Amino acid sequence: MIDSIPSVIGSLTDPFNMLLLCCGVLVGIIVGALPGLTATMALALLLPFTFTMQPEASLMTMGGLYVGGIYGGCISAILINTPGTPSAIATTFDGYPLARKGKASHALAAAALSSGVGGIIGGLALLFLTPILAKWALSFGPSEYFWVAILGLTMIATLSSGSLLKGLIGGCIGLLLGTVGISPVGGESRYTFGFSGLQSGLDMVVILIAFFCVPEVISMIENKIRPQKEDKKEKGIARSSLEE
16 A cells, blocks of 8 residues: 555646546536535436446546535535535525625635635545445444434434524425325335426435525516616605605
8 A cells, every 4th residue: 555655646746636626616616506406416417428438537526526626615605695506505594694784705715725625524524434344334224224213313402593583494395295106115206296297306416506506586677676666656656745
């Protein structure tokens, strides 16, 4: 392993590989910033182009694309309150309020810094803890998966500290939407209403766009119409006062 370190460093510092890495990060940021296009979709589209590339170059390109896509999802989450990727949902809680206060650049810089630091820590953890985690994951059974699901549901109480009732309602809606499709146990279709497209379940990206983007668009339209109504009222009051 020690003998292979110089070759690994040489591959990482190769100018062509670095150029591919930067291009991958740039394309990933663009794709991630567009709601509906996830980093996983970008990797699937890039995969056929890597068949003729060297292994080091292809891995660096795909890694840069994925990392850039994860950060790109924060851009739309901060600016328009719509996460570009599912991992950017929590960014809307603090990032969008900062953008409304005129501190969008601070929020974007904080997201970039946290993404960079988190990526480095996650990469090191993946490098050293993968064998341990692989053995641990193989020992998972039905009871462990049950408690993992319970842990995910208890996160609702943490994320909905402002209004627990709204959090519980949202969790129940999420559970209801998760039942759409073919049952993994019995194989019967649930809540498909005769549509074959619903047999595979609901896409997470579509649900995110529906719950985040559509209300934000309605709010933008409302804020745009409201000043026009207020201007008409002010003009009407001024006109009536002049007539008197």
